[in-house]
Amino acid sequence: MLKMQDISKIYRTDLIETYALRKFSLEVTAGEFVAVTGPSGSGKTTFLNVAGLLEDFDSGSYQLDGTDVRALSDDARSRLRNQRIGFIFQSFNLIPDLNVQDNVEVPLRYRGLAAGDRRERIQSALELVGLASRARHVPAQLSGGQQQRVAIARAIAGDPAFLLADEPTGNLDSLMARQVMDLLEQINDMGTTILLVTHDPELARRAQRNVHLIDGQISDFRAYEPRAAGAGGTDALGAALA
Amino acid sequence: MLGYYLRLALRSFARTPGITALMVLAIALGIAVCVMTLTVFHAMSGNPIWWKSDRLYAVTMDNWDPNSPADKRRPDQPPPLMTYKDARYVAGSSVPLHKVIMYTVDATISGAGSVPLRTNTRMTTGDFFAMFEAPFLYGGGWSAAAEDPPQPVIVLSRETNEKLFGGANSVGRVLRWNDHEFRVVGILDYWFPRPRFYDLNGGSFSPPEDAFVPFAWGPALSLQSSGNTECWKPETINNEQDFLASDCVWIETWVELPDAATRERMQTVLDNYWAEQHRAGRFPRPRDNRLTDVGQWLRDMQVVDNDNRVLVGLAFAFLAVCLINTVGLLLAKFLNAAALTGVRRALGASRRQIFTQHLVEVAILAALGAALGCLLAVLGLAAVHHMYAAAHLGQRGGYQELTHFDTVGVAWAIVLALVATLAAGLYPAWRVGRTPPAVYLKSQ
Numbered sequence: 001m002l003k004m005q006d007i008s009k010i011y012r013t014d015l016i017e018t019y020a021l022r023k024f025s026l027e028v029t030a031g032e033f034v035a036v037t038g039p040s041g042s043g044k045t046t047f048l049n050v051a052g053l054l055e056d057f058d059s060g061s062y063q064l065d066g067t068d069v070r071a072l073s074d075d076a077r078s079r080l081r082n083q084r085i086g087f088i089f090q091s092f093n094l095i096p097d098l099n100v101q102d103n104v105e106v107p108l109r110y111r112g113l114a115a116g117d118r119r120e121r122i123q124s125a126l127e128l129v130g131l132a133s134r135a136r137h138v139p140a141q142l143s144g145g146q147q148q149r150v151a152i153a154r155a156i157a158g159d160p161a162f163l164l165a166d167e168p169t170g171n172l173d174s175l176m177a178r179q180v181m182d183l184l185e186q187i188n189d190m191g192t193t194i195l196l197v198t199h200d201p202e203l204a205r206r207a208q209r210n211v212h213l214i215d216g217q218i219s220d221f222r223a224y225e226p227r228a229a230g231a232g233g234t235d236a237l238g239a240a241l242a
Numbered sequence: 243m244l245g246y247y248l249r250l251a252l253r254s255f256a257r258t259p260g261i262t263a264l265m266v267l268a269i270a271l272g273i274a275v276c277v278m279t280l281t282v283f284h285a286m287s288g289n290p291i292w293w294k295s296d297r298l299y300a301v302t303m304d305n306w307d308p309n310s311p312a313d314k315r316r317p318d319q320p321p322p323l324m325t326y327k328d329a330r331y332v333a334g335s336s337v338p339l340h341k342v343i344m345y346t347v348d349a350t351i352s353g354a355g356s357v358p359l360r361t362n363t364r365m366t367t368g369d370f371f372a373m374f375e376a377p378f379l380y381g382g383g384w385s386a387a388a389e390d391p392p393q394p395v396i397v398l399s400r401e402t403n404e405k406l407f408g409g410a411n412s413v414g415r416v417l418r419w420n421d422h423e424f425r426v427v428g429i430l431d432y433w434f435p436r437p438r439f440y441d442l443n444g445g446s447f448s449p450p451e452d453a454f455v456p457f458a459w460g461p462a463l464s465l466q467s468s469g470n471t472e473c474w475k476p477e478t479i480n481n482e483q484d485f486l487a488s489d490c491v492w493i494e495t496w497v498e499l500p501d502a503a504t505r506e507r508m509q510t511v512l513d514n515y516w517a518e519q520h521r522a523g524r525f526p527r528p529r530d531n532r533l534t535d536v537g538q539w540l541r542d543m544q545v546v547d548n549d550n551r552v553l554v555g556l557a558f559a560f561l562a563v564c565l566i567n568t569v570g571l572l573l574a575k576f577l578n579a580a581a582l583t584g585v586r587r588a589l590g591a592s593r594r595q596i597f598t599q600h601l602v603e604v605a606i607l608a609a610l611g612a613a614l615g616c617l618l619a620v621l622g623l624a625a626v627h628h629m630y631a632a633a634h635l636g637q638r639g640g641y642q643e644l645t646h647f648d649t650v651g652v653a654w655a656i657v658l659a660l661v662a663t664l665a666a667g668l669y670p671a672w673r674v675g676r677t678p679p680a681v682y683l684k685s686q
Contacts, residue, residue, distance in 0.1 A: 049680040054588060075592045082590020089683055093585045097253050107589040109246055154589070166683075 001193060002028040002051065002162065007060035009046050009216070020046035021057065022216040028195065030161070033188045035204035036197045038213035044197040045166055047213065051195060052085050052164045053077045065161065082110050086155030086192075090167035092147040094139040094154075100126065101135040104154045111158060125153035129183060145176030152183055156192070163187060163194045169203060181206055243595070244602065251603035258575055262607070265571050269611025269663050272564030274618035276658060279557035281623060286447070287546045290435035291374065294498075295536040297339075298373065299505070301332050301495040303516060304530035307474040312491075319542055320530050321472060322442070323491035326461070331515055333367060337508045338497035340369035343457055345493050346441070347465040351453060353406050353417025361402060361452035362468065363419070364441075365460040371397070371428070373498050374440055376450070379403075381413035381428035384456060392458035396424040402452040403429045419455065420463065430454075439536050441494050442543045443469040467492045489524070499533070509533060561658075565666040568607075572670035576600060577677070584679035596675040604667030608660045 009021040020043045028034055038044050049055040050062065053069055062069050065084060069077060086107075087093075094103050101122055108118045126132040129149040139147050148168060155163055165184065169177035181203060188194045196207055204210045212219050255262040289295050304320035305328065306312040312321035324332070329343040344366035352358040370376065371383035384395045396419055403412055403426075412426045430450075437446040459465070464482045473490035499505040512531040519525050534542060576583075583596055591599075 045680075049683075052588065054680045054683070055678065075594060078587070078590055078592035078595070081588070087588045087683075093581075093588075093683060095582055095585060097257055106586065109243070110586075110590040110592075110595060112243075158590075 001030045003063045005061045009057045033194045033207045035207035035210045042213040043216035053081045086160035086163045088165040088168045090170040092151045121157045125157040129153045165196045247599045247602040266610045268564045270614035272561035273615025276557045277619040278622045299533040300539045302532045308526035321491045324495045326486040329493040329495045340373040340498040342496045345467045348468045349420045363453040364451040377431040379429045379431040380411045392456040394424040395427045397428040397454040446545045576674040580677045581682035584682035587679035593675040600671035608663030
């Protein structure tokens with residue numbers, strides 16, 4: 001489903017070249033919950049950006065759902081990102097002057113869905129994260145945990161195959177972090193593949209697989225006790241949102 | 243998506259009202275200055291009889307001093323006026339469809355018990371009205387039969403008729419023109435060709451004359467021109483006949499030539515006449531007999547001088563400065579919101595969609611700038627109009643007549659604002675679309 005082979009990503013300045021990813025290879029199958037860990041500067045976020053088609057890579061190959069993303073135009077990559085990938089960020093990245101409903105609507109707008117379809121998906125996604133009653137609130141009126149749940153609703157409203165989460169609990173207290181992780185597990189149980197970047201071993205332990213990065217390379221595979229496999233299959237989230 | 247982009251643009255304006263107002267103001271100022279300058283320039287450089295421009299020809303013959311051109315600033319040009327003798331020759335030709343010889347005199351008119359009016363009267367042959375399409379409110383012009391011998395007939399401007407007869411139909415009424423009784427045969431309607439192409443002496447943007455009288459009355463009453471009279475050689479002039487026979491130029495001469503063949507024939511008539519006169523000792527300069535159409539005539543006479551062209555250039559330079567400032571402000575605004583753009587990119591917006599979104603925002607700015615620019619231009623033109631009107635209280639003509647905001651001006655403003663601002667906004671919109679989203683997603 002996601003297959004990276006010998007991916008290298010280099011950041012260049014006039015003086016030096018820094019490998020963010022060096023011959024990085026990873027395969028993730030549908031429905032997996034993979035945690036990517038590693039110290040600061042190890043390449044976790046770069047990996048996530050490359051996986052999410054937000055950054056190009058210098059060499060190697062990357063296939064997403066069997067499509068070689070390297071050959072795609074910006075339009076095609078954007079369409080793929082919009083339809084197959086959901087993002088969750090550490091700092092939520094909600095648009096401050098849009099209310100909750102409008103924030104969740106953003107990816108659906110770019111997909112060109114009809115108004116009625118958008119409304120249904122927004123409602124379902126907000127109900128799933130328990131914020132249907134806050135649809136008219138702007139982000140500033142919500143707590144950090146609620147904002148992250150809105151971000152999750154936005155990420156899943158389009159029923160993506162992948163959820164890419166970059167330190168999703170980094171700005172939350174432990175209680176809220178646990179709630180967010182519960183939510184992510186619930187989503188994974190519905191069949192959505194999740195790639196979670198974190199430096200928190202406790203969170204990583206909740207994933208089915210852990211990929212540890214150092215200097216842009218996978219240094220170690222640490223498999224924790226796998227959670228029960230997702231019960232709903234790949235269409236379960238779509239069914240839940242429908 | 244267009245509706246969505248419009249909503250996003252309005253939200254963006256609401257997010258940064260100060261910078262938005264600054265941009266709109268900058269665009270509006272640039273547009274207003276350009277429109278004001280262009281409106282005046284357009285009025286000055288317009289051809290007021292464009293539909294007949296290629297049929298009407300000013301006739302000139304270079305009879306000037308062999309050692310010096312008529313106008314040292316324009317040495318390639320013959321004198322714009324003709325001698326009485328030459329003008330009469332042209333007027334006697336049967337080649338043109340219409341022909342007019344004319345000049346202006348100061349005259350006093352009184353009638354119907356009104357206070358005597360000091361007027362500017364055009365002494366002209368009767369073809370004037372048909373040839374220049376002067377519109378009549380009442381009556382009409384006079385026939386060729388009224389010119390030789392001259393009949394005491396007069397055509398009044400609408401304004402003069404209002405002053406003398408309160409605007410009533412005065413055709414058939416008798417008035418006194420320079421102490422002679424004249425019968426009114428026609429009243430012109432409002433008519434103000436800008437520039438006054440048929441006579442550019444004494445102010446290109448002056449209004450037409452107050453009254454019109456058959457040309458032959460001028461020589462008959464020995465009425466001197468109130469316009470330009472230029473002489474170049476020492477001649478003994480003791481009486482009117484001497485003056486009429488002299489090489490002094492003072493008569494405007496126009497012909498209407500309906501097609502190229504007629505034009506060729508008229509040119510031949512002039513050249514033959516020139517050759518004959520040359521043999522008799524006149525026309526010492528190289529042959530330069532011209533039939534100049536209206537457009538070329540306005541250019542030759544430099545109705546729009548270089549100062550005005552420079553002014554237009556400066557206005558556009560000012561617009562460019564305003565737009566460059568707007569580009570800077572747009573860049574600052576768009577890049578300041580690059581984090582939000584990054585989020586949109588992450589959520590599936592393509593570069594093209596981001597570009598379009600920002601271009602819509604720029605288009606709204608352009609529309610607002612155009613609207614405000616139009617308003618400022620109207621106010622500016624009104625201010626200029628009042629300034630000139632105050633300086634020439636009660637007088638018609640002059641620059642204040644050029645400051646009317648017309649529909650063409652509005653179209654200019656809108657096209658100028660949209661094209662210029664969109665062009666200015668292309669780079670910021672493109673630039674923000676190229677911003678790598680990943681940079682901002684971590685740091686927002």
